[in-house]
Amino acid sequence: MLNAEGLTKTFGGVTALDQVDFDLRPGEIHALLGENGAGKSTLINLISGTYPRSAGTLAVDGHAVEHLTPQLARTLGIAAVFQEFSLVPELNVVQNLFLGRELRQGPFLRSRAMRQEADALLNRFGFRVPLDAAVADLSRAQRQMVEIAKALRGRSRVVIFDEPTASLTDGEAEPLFAAIAQLKADGVAIIYVSHRMSEIRSISDRVTVLRGGKRIGTVETADVSDAELIEMMVGRPVDELYSSLTLSPGDERLSVRGLSTRSGRVRDVSMTARAGEVVGLAGLVGCGRSELCRAIFGLEEVAHGTIRYHGESLHAPTPHHMLRQGLCYFPADRGAEGLALNRPARENVTMAGLNLPALATGPVLKVWTERRAIAEPLEKLGLRPMAPENNAAAFSGGNQQKLMLARGLLKDFDVYLFDEPTVGIDVNAKRDVYALIKQLAEGGATVILSTSELPELTHLATRIYVMHEGRVMAELGPDGITEKSILSHYFGEVAHA
Ligand SMILES: Nc1ncnc2c1ncn2[C@@H]1O[C@H](COP(=O)(O)OP(=O)(O)OP(=O)(O)O)[C@@H](O)[C@H]1O
Ligand SMILES: [Mg+2]
Incomplete structure (x- = not known):
């Protein structure tokens, strides 16, 4: 044909x-x-x-x-x-x-x-x-x-x-x-x-x-x-995708109490996340995982409940405030919330309103400091081609995803909220993202990982909240995490001890 x-x-x-x-x-x-x-x-x-x-x-x-x-x-x-x-x-x-x-x-x-x-x-x-x-x-x-x-x-x-x-x-x-x-x-x-x-x-x-x-x-x-x-x-056999994490979770860093969004997609959710742990959010698409992440970052209107972070009780968080306090959010949808395609990759990495004082002075100095600041994160994620001056549009889909991820590596945050971080990226880049999550959590950061990929949850998460129709159906601890146990709560069955 x-x-x-x-x-x-x-x-x-x-x-x-x-x-x-x-x-x-x-x-x-x-x-x-x-x-x-x-x-x-x-x-x-x-x-x-x-x-x-x-x-x-x-x-x-x-x-x-x-x-x-x-x-x-x-x-x-x-x-x-x-x-x-x-x-x-x-x-x-x-x-x-x-x-x-x-x-x-x-x-x-x-x-x-x-x-x-x-x-x-x-x-x-x-x-x-x-x-x-x-x-x-x-x-x-x-x-x-x-x-x-x-x-x-x-x-x-x-x-x-x-x-x-x-x-x-x-x-x-x-x-x-x-x-x-x-x-x-x-x-x-x-x-x-x-x-x-x-x-x-x-x-x-x-x-x-x-x-x-x-x-x-x-x-x-x-x-x-x-x-x-x-x-x-x-071109060669591929190594193991995941390496094991050695985590020793510390104090509670972020908690959510009785949270419901105006949209009704998150209903009465309570959860906690500690320093140095990877908290998984599991559930079918539409279960409210993404909206929960967005609500914590201040992109969804909260109807009831609070978010506790750095000693503050927030009823209406804003992205600006959360970023300043040290929480970084990576949306699932790079098209809609993500990139300015006709601007250089460099600007796309630094544009996230991250309040980086060093990046804010004079135009020439700005480009120069930006270049230095983004070199390491882009190296870490393996951007290909390594050409930060090319427009974002000239990169392949998976490499555009890497530009978004690089944003969060410009500054030390203490909470990283990832929504479907490996969408559209190939096996090698996936391994880089997993290594990055491991490095962040082992370094004491809190990682919240919302994903539909069950292997990501079983390999990376220390605790998992399984959601269904906006509610948390189950919390699984380190000993209870298997694909089967996660799936058993996907369709809303009530947790049995
Ligand atoms: N408009 C463009 N200008 C310059 N280079 C481009 C352009 N479009 C694609 N490229 C380059 O061509 C190569 C192939 O890109 P392509 O988008 O076809 O990859 P892909 O296989 O679809 O990858 P992905 O899985 O990430 O979507 C890449 O090196 C990319 O940077
Ligand atoms: Mg493509």
């Missing part, structure tokens, strides 16, 4: 994609696997016409395509759902679905027809989204549904998904997988990018592995083991 040979893309002096061959069969799910910066997004940007290629050929149904533009790609039935969302938050669902391709009769918008078509489009995949809601008011999962529906307007023969589950987890991802299964059954070919090995294993027919812009190989998924795929991806 689609056949590419020798696809190459250079950005300035950088070869992001180097003579890659790639083909697609009708009705197949073809996964792309590779480390951060391997060239996955670049490959699909060439196939969807987002960037012109520097060299190589592309044929659709045996017909050579010379100058592929996004419009031509659309005409050929190639649709892409991108890593970073493309919706306009202020517009409603229907407006977003038809943005730039409105249905008109003469000068008039055909509002009724657009509404009907939007409804049918969403229904086709069983997506339940209110048509009149502004996109800003939708959940992440719903925003993605709109994104998918938008890409699939018209007839699609090739659909590309770039890390569609990066900011979703199991429950939320279900409608997505159902939609993918339906597309496959309709004979649509799918390109699927993910860092989650379990997904690649369960949905893909073939896998193409990229490393350093080159194609390492294309294999039938059923014929290879995870270990073989990882070795193709990184």
